Amino acid sequence: MDLGLKGKVALVAAASKGLGRALAEELAAEGATLVLCARTDETLQQTCAAIRSATGAQVLGVAADVAKPADVARVVQAALAQFGQIDILVTNAGGPPAGTFEQHDAAAWDAATRLLLTSVVELTRAVLPGMKARGWGRILNITSISVKQPIGNLLLSNSLRAAVTGMARTLANEVAADGITVNNILPGYTRTERVEHLAGAAAARENISPEQATERWTNEIPMRRLGEPREFAALAAFLCSERASYITGTSTAVDGGWLRGLY
Structure with missing residues (x-):
């Protein structure tokens, strides 16, 4: 199946390893041009080099912390300077510390909010005008199965990823007529x-x-x-593609059946 990604530019956050890297590899294999960011430059550049070698794709790596709005702006500016546009945005970030309500003070809440929620808002705000101008865009937020069934001892993640879900569902309706889809993908327990x-x-x-x-x-x-990262990446790449043009506002789990609900 041709996903229609040739010539598309994808910005993938937290892409030096794990799920972000797996999706970056899948997008590159489908012909997309990549802009990857992560906090550790050495690991990021190694990932970029490996993807270039395996796929021949154009890959730009920019070290950045998405919890910092200035870093988000710098990544987007670098992407636009190099490739002229961003067609696909994949938001992603490492999880906050585990713990219960009484174990997290105000500083922990602030840090987790910047990492999980503000980063999504700032990345989306930065790429949305260009997507609207071109009449095409894909925004995919990597969240967690915990937005549908909270996981014990992960209070910060449960709470703030749910906030991302609400924001994304609302935004999906606001930009649907502009040819932009907004979806969430919910990984379960993955290696x-x-x-x-x-x-x-x-x-x-x-x-x-x-x-x-x-x-x-x-x-x-x-x-x-x-789960294996490549299994997650297969669905994620589809949701970023031309083939998924009539799918928006969804939160889809990749969890081996862990979620027990009907929806």
């Missing part, structure tokens, strides 16, 4: 460093091993295994 970190945190909290924590999660998944 990434983030899940390894959460397993370690659960192990320390409950006096079990990380392997036991992972096994417990696996047993909650009907497929009885963790």
